[in-house]
Amino acid sequence: MTDQPEQTGQTVVVGVDGSDISIEALRWACGLASVTGGTVEAITTWQWPMSLGTAIPFPAEYDPAGDAQRMLDGIVEPLAAVFPAVSIRARAVEGHPGEVLAAASRQADLLVVGSRGHGEIAGVLLGSVSQHCVTHGCCSVLVYRHRQP
DSSP states (O other): OOSSOOOOSOEEEEEOOSSHHHHHHHHHHHHHHHHHTOEEEEEEEEOOOOOSSSOOOOOTTOOHHHHHHHHHHHHHHHHHHHSTTSEEEEEEEESOHHHHHHHHGGGOSEEEEEEOOOHHHHTTSOOHHHHHHHHHOSSEEEEEEOOOO
């Protein structure tokens, strides 16, 4: 017997890049967690800008990690008010989105990513991050898409 409380809900990891579709995917995941007793981990990623040749000079106050976290917090806070019973953790992680989300899926029950789609033909294809998550995710992966009219 243990003194630790038993977690009954699932952990849902959601990739959030600030796009409308990623915010819709996060909202959907929060709705799922609210009925299943799960928790949501919203993850955004950031990387230092790369250049070939001459180094890019950055202002001393340049803070891509802080900027990413502030963007994510601004998205999560209103959803936390809409879903007060859901535990939502917001994390900004350095790295490529697909790789970071696939790694996070190792401790998740479901990974949710948005698919932007680019028109009728291209819209049936997955984006590079969605494709990476579907092929390398360690749990079930849901690719959230806009509803068609």
